[in-house]
Amino acid sequence: MAGFNTTAIHAITENENEAIVPPIYLASTFGQPHTGEEGEFEYQRGGNPTRAKAEQAMATIEGASFARVYATGMGASAAAMGMLQAGDTLLMGMPVYGGNYRFGTIELPKRGVKTRFIGDLAQLSDADFDETVKMVFFETPTNPTLRVADIERVAEIAHRHGALVVVDNTFMTPYLQRPLELGADITVQSATKYLGGHGDLLAGVAATNSAELDQELFKAQLISGNVLPPMDSYRLLQNVKTxxxxxxxxxxxxxxxxxxxxxxxxxxxxxxxxxxxxxxxxxxxxxxxxxxxxxxxxxxxxxxxxxxxxxxxxxxxxxxxxxxxxxxxxxxxxxxxxxxxxxxxxxxxxxxxxxxxxxxxxxxxxxxxxxxxxxxxxxxxx
Known part of the structure; x- marks a missing residue:
């Protein structure tokens, strides 16, 4: 198995005309076959070749089967938490980034979703779960107190009750920590941070090994229009190599x-x-x-x-x-x-x-x- 740097640099192996870096497709729409079927790309919100390359690269470095890229890190978090439905409960490990806190305290209540805060995930137990708890969302280490949660243990308890586990891996990135391999169902990251790495790019990534969850993450892009534009997708592709x-x-x-x-x-x-x-x-x-x-x-x-x-x-x-x-x-x-x-x-x-x-x-x-x-x-x- 190749090392991380080799994998990041060579995550995209097929480009047009043997180009070392992928081309940037700025088209908002794509011509379609006359057979009544859709082509691979139809309209930029639904898919774009440059964004597809970025998603392929993000999945590769994550060791995931699927990845989706969004306009911001909060876009990725919102796509994951947005799967919850009226009557569901979210367990949110604390503290978390203020944007995630806002989503849990302002947006989710509008959708009929309850957020319950857990201050120390080391104390998480079966008693924290009832039939309404559908997701556990947390960072490790936490922002800004650097508390650490045992991803494998949290996933084991949550899965016992049929709840999804979403880990915000922004601080560690897949270079230092790999939550999917420890039992998480979805990882989210603000690619604005280490993945982009130069303070001049807004982007978010959500990755999973589940085809079903990936389709939900894709729907969040398609329905909300929360997608990473082609130029930013290209820059993320290049920046993540270092x-x-x-x-x-x-x-x-x-x-x-x-x-x-x-x-x-x-x-x-x-x-x-x-x-x-x-x-x-x-x-x-x-x-x-x-x-x-x-x-x-x-x-x-x-x-x-x-x-x-x-x-x-x-x-x-x-x-x-x-x-x-x-x-x-x-x-x-x-x-x-x-x-x-x-x-x-x-x-x-x-x-x-x-x-x-x-x-x-x-x-x-x-x-x-x-x-x-x-x-x-x-x-x-x-």
């Missing part, structure tokens, strides 16, 4: 930065995938290849947050993650800004929690930037 080497550098940078911050006199705590307790550390080591390239931390009491942020020169204060540039944000008011005050407190998204998305810059420059900002935070406070 996923492995980008993440290698990002994760190596992350490990050194975490080491610098851990035990630092100005830092109260550092949260990484598996850091919560020994059980989660073991799960992360078993089901993923490393801690990824995102972590969170908190400054000690008395810090001047504005001075800290103002002193940063390399890190940009912005939402998102997974790109080659390093970013810092405050989840409580940014990525999780849609949360109720009660849920922010209940699920550990504290006001002074800082989320760090590490890029591929020289790690000594990133550490120097943080060191300068930490000094400023407490010099100003004094």
């Amino acid at each position: 996923l492995g080497i980008r993440l290698d550098r990002q994760q190596a940078n992350t490990e050194q930065i975490v080491q610098f911050l851990t035990g630092h006199e100005s830092v109260a705590r550092v949260l990484t995938a598996g850091s919560a307790n020994e059980a989660e550390r073991e799960i992360q080591a078993r089901q993923a290849s490393g801690i990824g390239a995102l972590f969170s931390f908190q400054l000690k009491e008395g810090a001047n947050m504005k001075a800290f942020l103002d002193a940063l020169e390399v890190f940009e204060f912005a939402v998102s993650l997974g790109g080659i540039e390093s970013l810092i944000c405050l989840p409580a008011t940014m990525t999780q800004g849609a949360y109720s005050a009660e849920h922010l407190e209940e699920f550990g998204v504290e006001e002074n929690l800082i989320r760090v998305a590490v890029g591929i810059e020289n790690v000594e420059d990133l550490i120097a930037d943080l060191d300068r900002a930490l000094t400023a935070a407490f010099s100003s406070a004094a």
Whole structure:
């Protein structure tokens, strides 16, 4: 079996005229045979050759039978959660990205679907299921607290009750973690993040090994028009080829930065995938290849947050993650800004929690930037 980088680069093996990269088809409509049958492609919303190539590549790197690409990461999540029907219940592991939270608290209730939040999936049991529970949706590691859930265990319990398991694998990507192989029914990812990798593309991916579920994911594209355009499909095809080497550098940078911050006199705590307790550390080591390239931390009491942020020169204060540039944000008011005050407190998204998305810059420059900002935070406070 070929390695991940080889697979990502050579995921598409058949292109016109022996071209090394696939052509871009911008046509909105395609000529049809006169026999009354539909051609392979009819109208861009229903299918496009460039998008089909992108979906083939995403399925290949995921190790999945099928994949669908959407205009955004939320498009992929909405396609999966949108399978639920009136009277169904969704179990949502918490915390999750604010967009997923909005879908569960604003959109699903309009459809007659109830969302029930689970703060610690390690405590998930048969008692959490009744005949209305049709899906469990969760991230691991979680955004932004980096809590880890045992995908295999959750899938075993959920499947016992006939519920689907959807894992948001944005943080780990199929390079570091493969939920379908651990029992998940569907994986979703914001391809805006690591798969796209350059902060200039919006896209989403949903993958599955079930032909029946794939048809539901396709219907979500066809009915809503939530599809990835040809130009963006092409860019995703090209960008994902460097996923492995980008993440290698990002994760190596992350490990050194975490080491610098851990035990630092100005830092109260550092949260990484598996850091919560020994059980989660073991799960992360078993089901993923490393801690990824995102972590969170908190400054000690008395810090001047504005001075800290103002002193940063390399890190940009912005939402998102997974790109080659390093970013810092405050989840409580940014990525999780849609949360109720009660849920922010209940699920550990504290006001002074800082989320760090590490890029591929020289790690000594990133550490120097943080060191300068930490000094400023407490010099100003004094």
